[in-house]
Amino acid sequence: MSRLIIVTGGASGMGLATARRFHAAGDEVHILDRNSPQADGAAGIAYHTCNVADEASIAAAVKAAIGDRPLHVLVNGAGILRYAPSESATLEDWHAILQVNLTGAYMMCRAALPNLKAAKGAAIVNIASIAAFLAQTRGVSYGPSKAGLVSLTQQLAVEWGEYGIRVNAICPGMVRTGMTNALYDKPESIAVRNRKTALNRVGQPDDIAKVVEFLAGDGASYITGTEIVVDGGMSVMGIHLIPS
Numbered sequence: 001m002s003r004l005i006i007v008t009g010g011a012s013g014m015g016l017a018t019a020r021r022f023h024a025a026g027d028e029v030h031i032l033d034r035n036s037p038q039a040d041g042a043a044g045i046a047y048h049t050c051n052v053a054d055e056a057s058i059a060a061a062v063k064a065a066i067g068d069r070p071l072h073v074l075v076n077g078a079g080i081l082r083y084a085p086s087e088s089a090t091l092e093d094w095h096a097i098l099q100v101n102l103t104g105a106y107m108m109c110r111a112a113l114p115n116l117k118a119a120k121g122a123a124i125v126n127i128a129s130i131a132a133f134l135a136q137t138r139g140v141s142y143g144p145s146k147a148g149l150v151s152l153t154q155q156l157a158v159e160w161g162e163y164g165i166r167v168n169a170i171c172p173g174m175v176r177t178g179m180t181n182a183l184y185d186k187p188e189s190i191a192v193r194n195r196k197t198a199l200n201r202v203g204q205p206d207d208i209a210k211v212v213e214f215l216a217g218d219g220a221s222y223i224t225g226t227e228i229v230v231d232g233g234m235s236v237m238g239i240h241l242i243p244s
């Protein structure tokens with residue numbers, strides 16, 4: 001059965017990899033993003049301009065994309081990261097990150113709720129981060145925004161279970177995308193990041209897209225209100241390599 005699917009942040013990175021996977025499986029996919037998709041990856045996939053930080057923009061994009069048709073899968077992938085020390089970061093940065101990463105996902109879920117209810121068995125997948133539970137250098141409100149998104153995932157799973165809607169999150173580790181590409185500009189920076197993972201490599205967007213596909217599908221029919229860490233083992237490396 002072809003499903004109707006919305007992917008926010010689908011213009012690049014993990015969102016684009018996710019949109020491509022669903023499209024390849026024969027689903028009707030709509031990318032909602034403030035930027036248009038990278039031309040080489042989104043052939044045949046519908047795109048609607050949308051700022052997830054703005055409720056009116058979300059409402060217009062959802063209406064244009066799916067009208068009142070049943071929505072089977074909503075993937076909240078839109079996100080931003082701005083580095084600054086917490087001591088001197090501006091409140092503008094603080095609010096902007098929360099507005100996109102947390103409030104944006106909430107507004108998106110609410111806007112799509114009538115369509116999700118109509119699907120009778122829909123799934124929401126939120127792209128959080130291991131920064132939800134691991135502090136990050138100069139992360140400002142990024143970690144708090146993702147911790148909030150994990151909590152929102154639990155909240156909506158509990159409240160919307162009665163509509164048959166499953167709500168789950170993915171916590172990626174280091175993934176090379178447009179958001180993080182500048183961090184991989186030198187071989188040493190790649191090597192140091194590889195060593196931080198048990199699998200000795202940073203993630204690729206499709207490593208995450210595969211798990212989105214799983215959580216959105218029938219294989220996850222009894223999974224709701226939880227998060228899956230997809231980080232190549234980074235978050236369990238804590239005391240490894242400390243001399244014993």
Ligand SMILES: NC(=O)c1ccc[n+]([C@@H]2O[C@H](COP(=O)([O-])OP(=O)(O)OC[C@H]3O[C@@H](n4cnc5c(N)ncnc54)[C@H](O)[C@@H]3O)[C@@H](O)[C@H]2O)c1
Nearest residue numbers: 009011012013014033034051052078079129175177178179
């Ligand atoms: N790359 C990583 O290492 C990493 C790790 C953990 C979590 N994440 C999260 O994964 C998700 C996908 O990020 P990515 O790494 O693929 O980066 P990316 O920059 O390639 O993709 C993010 C997308 O979100 C869109 N976006 C940003 N603000 C928006 C807004 N206000 N309205 C609509 N669209 C907006 C961007 O245009 C972009 O297409 C994000 O939520 C990010 O926080 C990334």
